[in-house]
Amino acid sequence: xxxxxxxxxxxxxxxxxxxxxxxxxxxxxxxxxxxxxxxxxxxxxxxxxxxxxxxxxxxxxxxxxxxxxxxxxxxxxxxxxxxxxxxxxxxxxxxxxxxxxxxxxxxxxxxxxxxxxxxxxxxxxxxxxxxxxxxxxxxxxxxxxxxxxxxxxxxxxxxxxxxxxxxxxxxxxxxxxxxxxxxxxxxxxxxxxxxxxxxxxxxxxxxxxxxxxxxxxxxxxxxxxxxxxxxxxxxxxxxxxxxxxxxxxxxxxxxxxxxxxxxxxxxxxxxxxxx
Amino acid sequence: xxxxxxxxxxxxxxxxxxxxxxxxxxxxxxxxxxxxxxxxxxxxxxxxxxxxxxxxxxxxxxxxxxxxxxxxxxxxxxxxxxxxxxxxxxxxxxxxxxxxxxxxxxxxxxxxxxxxxxxxxxxxxxxxxxxxxxxxxxxxxxxxxxxxxxxxxxxxxxxxxxxxxxxxxxxxxxxxxxxxxxxxxxxxxxxxxxxxxxxxxxxxxxxxxxxxxxxxxxxxxxxxxxxxxxxxxxxxxxxxxxxxxxxxxxxxxxxxxxxxxxxxxxxxxxxxxxx
Numbered sequence: 001x002x003x004x005x006x007x008x009x010x011x012x013x014x015x016x017x018x019x020x021x022x023x024x025x026x027x028x029x030x031x032x033x034x035x036x037x038x039x040x041x042x043x044x045x046x047x048x049x050x051x052x053x054x055x056x057x058x059x060x061x062x063x064x065x066x067x068x069x070x071x072x073x074x075x076x077x078x079x080x081x082x083x084x085x086x087x088x089x090x091x092x093x094x095x096x097x098x099x100x101x102x103x104x105x106x107x108x109x110x111x112x113x114x115x116x117x118x119x120x121x122x123x124x125x126x127x128x129x130x131x132x133x134x135x136x137x138x139x140x141x142x143x144x145x146x147x148x149x150x151x152x153x154x155x156x157x158x159x160x161x162x163x164x165x166x167x168x169x170x171x172x173x174x175x176x177x178x179x180x181x182x183x184x185x186x187x188x189x190x191x192x193x194x195x196x197x198x199x200x201x202x203x204x205x206x207x208x209x210x211x212x213x214x215x216x217x218x219x220x221x222x223x224x225x226x227x228x229x230x231x232x233x234x235x236x237x238x239x240x241x242x243x244x245x246x247x248x249x250x251x252x253x254x255x256x257x258x259x260x261x262x263x264x265x266x267x268x269x270x271x272x273x274x275x
Numbered sequence: 276x277x278x279x280x281x282x283x284x285x286x287x288x289x290x291x292x293x294x295x296x297x298x299x300x301x302x303x304x305x306x307x308x309x310x311x312x313x314x315x316x317x318x319x320x321x322x323x324x325x326x327x328x329x330x331x332x333x334x335x336x337x338x339x340x341x342x343x344x345x346x347x348x349x350x351x352x353x354x355x356x357x358x359x360x361x362x363x364x365x366x367x368x369x370x371x372x373x374x375x376x377x378x379x380x381x382x383x384x385x386x387x388x389x390x391x392x393x394x395x396x397x398x399x400x401x402x403x404x405x406x407x408x409x410x411x412x413x414x415x416x417x418x419x420x421x422x423x424x425x426x427x428x429x430x431x432x433x434x435x436x437x438x439x440x441x442x443x444x445x446x447x448x449x450x451x452x453x454x455x456x457x458x459x460x461x462x463x464x465x466x467x468x469x470x471x472x473x474x475x476x477x478x479x480x481x482x483x484x485x486x487x488x489x490x491x492x493x494x495x496x497x498x499x500x501x502x503x504x505x506x507x508x509x510x511x512x513x514x515x516x517x518x519x520x521x522x523x524x525x526x527x528x529x530x531x532x533x534x535x536x537x538x539x540x541x542x543x544x545x546x547x548x549x550x
Contacts, residue, residue, distance in 0.1 A: 044527075139530060139532075139533065142526055142529065142530065142533070143526075143529060143530075143533045144524075145524040145525055145526040146520070146522045146523065146524055146526035146528070146529050146533075147523060147524065148523030148524045149524065150524070169530075171526065171527065171528070171530070172525075172526070172527065173524075173525065173526050176524060176525030176526065177524070177525075211544050211547065211548075245421070245540070246543075246547070247421045248421065248422060248423030248543055248547065249419075249420040249421055249422065249423045249424065249425070249448075249451060249452070250420055250447075250448065250451030250452075251417055251418075251420040251421035251446065251447070251448045251451065252319075252446065252447065253421070253446070254417065254418060254421050254536070255414060255417065255418075255444075255446070255532075257414075257530075257532060257533060257536075258414065258417070258418045258421075258532060258533065258535075258536040259536075260533075261529070261532075261533035261534075261536040261537050262536050262537060262540045265520070265537045265540075268521075268523055269486050272486065272521070272523065273486075
């Protein structure tokens with residue numbers, strides 16, 4: 001049986017429609033890397049993606065149209081984007097959660113070169129080095145955005161920030177900040193310093209107590225390391241200071257996302273006060 | 276075939292040994308509630324559980340004994356605890372992760388009545404109201420412990436803090452702080468206030484900016500609400516202030532664990548400075 005495709009206006013796509021098949025492959029990193037695209041699901045992510053001009057194609061069900069007709073219309077009338085009706089099975093195949101509310105968008109990846117992000121003279125940057133957990137990657141994106149960071153650098157062997165779980169955990173922040181991928185973490189840190197940013201390494205064993213860092217209101221890049229191993233020694237050595245969040249009770253450490261929240265908000269408070 | 280049990284010293288238990296079967300049922304909330312016991316896996320959790328006197332029985336494999344003989348010996352010689360050898364299949368059945376390093380312990384739940392926790396005159400308390408995600412529950416426990424909170428109250432219809440995922444996310448902190456379960460959240464808040472604690476409700480739409488809360492060094496109980504719905508209106512109204520973590524970028528909000536980290540550490544810093 002022939003499948004509807006984009007030569008049939010008004011068709012409802014199924015799991016076997018070529019464009020749905022191709023979109024579904026974006027659940028795999030290899031296909032995301034090859035195409036420079038990724039999937040974002042649910043109305044919040046789709047709204048942010050549309051605002052950022054990142055949507056290539058929005059797949060919607062009848063239910064999605066009924067509930068979020070404004071988003072479907074914006075995708076359908078936007079320059080460079082289109083909206084395509086799909087059946088419930090096709091949407092379920094494209095979505096990784098059970099509640100995408102009838103919407104899944106194919107988006108263009110948004111990486112910018114570090115030099116472009118630095119041209120905006122950021123006052124707060126988060127650098128994730130070798131972080132492996134996509135939920136943590138997305139949470140750090142969301143927290144960095146909330147704290148006023150304008151760029152997040154995924155350095156070294158970090159997880160793909162366009163992984164579905166990372167996209168969901170970022171709660172739209174992936175579309176707000178400059179996302180930079182830098183394979184060479186040391187070179188990225190050198191560029192951040194050359195741009196006038198102080199480099200602070202978050203390190204549970206650091207010599208400097210977060211509560212005692214002088215001049216936190218200076219433009220700062222925070223380095224965060226992997227969940228299991230922390231920051232590589234060479235990166236820690238490259239930093240201007242290794243800063244520990246003080247542990248006041250019996251816990252051995254904080255998890256990555258909590259430590260990042262405390263560090264980034266310590267800078268945010270000082271930056272706000274210095275303005 | 277008869278199975279080894281505790282009448283056969285030196286036996287290696289299997290998945291069909293009655294005590295292993297009973298322990299495995301603790302993966303279900305109903306059985307945890309009925310027995311007042313729960314499971315903790317891996318060397319870090321087992322070490323903390325032993326230090327807290329919470330271990331009832333430590334199941335270990337030959338590999339677990341080789342790697343963590345000190346823990347096995349402490350469990351085997353402790354008052355009220357014992358150590359039991361199991362085969363690899365039995366350990367795999369008891370564990371929820373792939374890397375428990377040959378150790379799973381049956382522990383006694385550690386709830387204390389709120390009155391007992393308050394008798395210690397805590398200066399920082401975290402209250403989780405209606406939080407549903409076990410990973411968040413465990414992360415808040417860990418962060419609260421790190422920030423110097425001495426009690427964490429699970430109020431209203433909150434997730435079971437002895438859920439395996441919560442135990443793992445707490446990274447041992449479940450064994451450090453006073454864990455309180457309070458079905459009636461309003462009564463718990465009233466008791467906290469009567470004990471001299473100021474009540475601050477974390478609320479994304481709160482009238483008070485976290486950066487502008489006066490006298491954060493006063494003894495404080497922080498209230499955190501559910502991931503999806505925030506705090507119930509009645510609890511917010513009961514608080515002395517509704518405090519928002521300021522959002523400086525494009526994010527709509529912080530996730531629960533990040534907001535809790537920022538709020539608890541704001542208090543921790545002020546408490547430390549006031550000492």
